[in-house]
Amino acid sequence: MRTVDLAGTRVPVIGQGTWHMGEQPAQRGREIVALRQGIELGLSLIDTAEMYAEGGAEQVVGEAIRGLRDQVFLVSKVYPHNASRKGVSAACERSLRRLGTEVIDLYLLHWRGQYPLEETVEAFERLREQGKIRRWGVSNFDLDDMHELDNPACVTNQVQYSLEARGIEFDLLPWCQTQRMPLMAYCPVGQGGRLLRHPALAEVAERYAATPARVALAWLLKQPGVIAIPKAVELAHVRDNAAALDLCLDADDLQRLDVAFPSPRRKQPLAVI
Numbered sequence: 001m002r003t004v005d006l007a008g009t010r011v012p013v014i015g016q017g018t019w020h021m022g023e024q025p026a027q028r029g030r031e032i033v034a035l036r037q038g039i040e041l042g043l044s045l046i047d048t049a050e051m052y053a054e055g056g057a058e059q060v061v062g063e064a065i066r067g068l069r070d071q072v073f074l075v076s077k078v079y080p081h082n083a084s085r086k087g088v089s090a091a092c093e094r095s096l097r098r099l100g101t102e103v104i105d106l107y108l109l110h111w112r113g114q115y116p117l118e119e120t121v122e123a124f125e126r127l128r129e130q131g132k133i134r135r136w137g138v139s140n141f142d143l144d145d146m147h148e149l150d151n152p153a154c155v156t157n158q159v160q161y162s163l164e165a166r167g168i169e170f171d172l173l174p175w176c177q178t179q180r181m182p183l184m185a186y187c188p189v190g191q192g193g194r195l196l197r198h199p200a201l202a203e204v205a206e207r208y209a210a211t212p213a214r215v216a217l218a219w220l221l222k223q224p225g226v227i228a229i230p231k232a233v234e235l236a237h238v239r240d241n242a243a244a245l246d247l248c249l250d251a252d253d254l255q256r257l258d259v260a261f262p263s264p265r266r267k268q269p270l271a272v273i
Contacts (some may be wrong), residue, residue, distance in 0.1 A: 001042040002245055004227060006182050007155040008137045009105070011073045014241055015220055016187060017231035022056025026250075027233065028063075031268030034233045035064035041242040046156070046231045047184070049077035049110055050095055058098035066100060074099065075106040075184075079141055080113020087115075088123035092132055098181040107133040108158060111140040111272070117149050118259055125153070140182075142270040143172045154181070160271040161185035161226070163216055163261040164195045167268035177225050187273060189216045200260030204253050213237070217244035219257055 003010040004208045020032045042251050047063070048057045050249040058076060065072045076099065082091040095104065107127065109120055124136040137156035138149065141181060146157065152200060157176060161168055162185070176183045189212075205212045213230070221244065232238045249257075 002221070002229050004225060006073075006106070006227070009073065011045045012042055014043055014217065014245060015047055015073075015227060015228055015229045016238075016241075018048040018057040018061060019052050019186070019231055020057075021048075021231070021233070022053035022058070022060045027132055028060060031232050032064045034037065034235060034238050035061065036068070036230070038171050038242070039065075039068055041238065042092065043238070044071055045073040045075065045221055045227065047075040047101075047227070049108075050067075050081055050082070050091055050109060051077065055094065055098050057165065058095055060096040062098055062100035073105045074101065075108065076104050077108040077110040080109065080111055080115070083109055083113055083115045083123070084122040085119055085123045088120060089127065092127055095145050096132065097166050098264075103131060105139060108134050108137045108139045108155065108156070112145060114211045121149075121151055121153070132135055133273050140270065140272050143175055146172070148176065151154075155183055156182050156227075158184035158229075160187050160273055161220065162188050162190050162195060163201070163219060163257060164198075166261060166262050167269040167271055170267055172270070173226075180225070182225050182227055184227045184229055185188050185220055187230055188230050189213045191273060193238075198260065200256055204249070204256060207253070208247060209242050210243075210247060212232045214240050214244045215249070215253075217241060218247040218249050220248065220255070221245070222254065233258040252258055 002013045028250040048061050078091045127133045135155045136235050139158035205215045
């Protein structure tokens with residue numbers, strides 16, 4: 001299993017996302033089975049948030065990791081409107097209860113809101129001192145946000161990154177790599193299926209008898225210090241995500257994809273979903 005150092009802990013370069021999990025009670029069993037299958041395959045980093053199904057995704061994760069907590073690196077995120085000193089503490093307590101754990105390995109500010117960053121950081125540090133979180137970071141922060149934050153205790157930034165959303169390659173990703181700060185990529189195989197239907201991706205996938213999603217993940221992981229967190233409910237998709245770790249794209253593949261999905265030549269607004 002390929003791993004990256006995240007604040008002193010080795011974590012897999014492919015984890016599991018949970019956006020939209022917990023929204024449909026009829027899907028709950030399948031979601032739990034999928035997450036457990038991912039853990040068995042080594043995709044032991046699980047990312048969730050209090051926003052996802054208003055806590056429903058955290059409940060699904062809590063059931064999925066029951067009896068497996070020691071095998072999992074658990075990430076959750078706090079709403080910006082809960083990011084005050086008191087709000088962060090209360091939100092974390094609710095997340096801990098839903099997740100059925102005593103500690104969250106990595107706790108993120110989901111995006112910037114009304115509260116000063118200093119206030120949120122102070123609340124995060126208090127949680128860390130209390131042993132309720134091990135590390136903290138941010139999500140949906142652009143480079144100017146990271147400069148304003150300017151705090152070495154921040155261990156990651158989670159942003160949208162895929163072949164069809166390469167804007168961060170102009171400045172944010174190189175900066176994170178210089179800082180040796182792992183970047184977590186959400187929506188790594190795109191949104192809505194458009195990316196996976198692209199002819200260039202299909203062409204490369206056909207060469208390897210692979211799926212377009214597997215190729216998209218393999219391309220992403222060519223970048224050092226990137227952790228992809230695709231979401232999957234179908235067991236075949238979970239296995240396909242794990243298989244991306246063994247797919248090595250050659251120079252011709254990368255050139256073909258670069259032509260189809262050019263890297264940015266200028267600063268672009270941060271892609272946010």
